[in-house]
Amino acid sequence: SQQGEEDPQALSIQEGENATMNCSYKTSINNLQWYRQNSGRGLVHLILIRSNEREKHSGRLRVTLDTSKKSSSLLITASRAADTASYFCATDSRGAQKLVFGQGTRLTINP
Amino acid sequence: DTAVSQTPKYLVTQMGNDKSIKCEQNLGHDTMYWYKQDSKKFLKIMFSYNNKELIINETVPNRFSPKSPDKAHLNLHINSLELGDSAVYFCASSQGQGVVNEQFFGPGTRLTVL
Numbered sequence: 200s201q202q203g204e205e206d207p208q209a210l211s212i213q214e215g216e217n218a219t220m221n222c223s224y225k226t227s228i229n230n231l232q233w234y235r236q237n238s239g240r241g242l243v244h245l246i247l248i249r250s251n252e253r254e255k256h257s258g259r260l261r262v263t264l265d266t267s268k269k270s271s272s273l274l275i276t277a278s279r280a281a282d283t284a285s286y287f288c289a290t291d292s293r294g295a296q297k298l299v300f301g302q303g304t305r306l307t308i309n310p
Numbered sequence: 311d312t313a314v315s316q317t318p319k320y321l322v323t324q325m326g327n328d329k330s331i332k333c334e335q336n337l338g339h340d341t342m343y344w345y346k347q348d349s350k351k352f353l354k355i356m357f358s359y360n361n362k363e364l365i366i367n368e369t370v371p372n373r374f375s376p377k378s379p380d381k382a383h384l385n386l387h388i389n390s391l392e393l394g395d396s397a398v399y400f401c402a403s404s405q406g407q408g409v410v411n412e413q414f415f416g417p418g419t420r421l422t423v424l
Binding site: 229230232234236239240241242243244247285287291296297298299300302303305 | 314343350351352353354355358365366368400402407408409410411412413414415416417418
């Protein structure tokens with residue numbers, strides 16, 4: 200069964216604006232990861248946040264994790280046209296030894 | 311110096327045929343995976359191998375048979391292809407076992423079954 204669910208399914212914003220995507224999951228996790236997929240390409244790892252962390256930054260990316268609510272958010276600041284892609288959260292549930300992906304958020308940055 | 315490579319990139323074939331997809335990683339990782347991404351972009355794990363040993367077999371039909379000749383290679387053979395097998399198949403690798411760390415994905419193989 201699907202573990203992570205992203206919200207919204209699609210998001211369209213103007214270049215320079217911030218984009219926020221949310222992910223909810225169901226079971227206890229070791230870590231939560233965010234990936235980007237450009238059209239026709241493989242997934243690229245963006246950031247990993249462990250279950251004992253609350254916030255993590257990487258360049259223009261900020262990820263938060265709230266284990267009490269079983270949710271995470273990915274914020275992309277000062278968006279660029281090149282950020283247009285699908286973004287997936289993936290959870291590593293304890294004992295599962297695998298990542299379970301959500302259905303993704305399709306982000307479009309309009310110039 | 312591609313990290314995770316897959317061949318072929320595109321595969322178009324008739325129902326009932328048998329086909330193989332190859333994957334190689336040069337990252338020195340211990341664990342490799344096969345994923346299937348359907349037309350709605352939903353990505354689901356099929357298999358994982360750690361040091362050539364099968365770790366995960368996610369209720370995939372036995373027409374799908376992975377083979378790992380060494381820890382740098384993980385191939386996927388599909389027998390008696392069906393229309394529903396049409397999808398993009400991704401290979402991935404990561405270091406370690408147990409807790410899943412960052413995964414590196416290949417470019418994908420788009421399989422179309424006619």
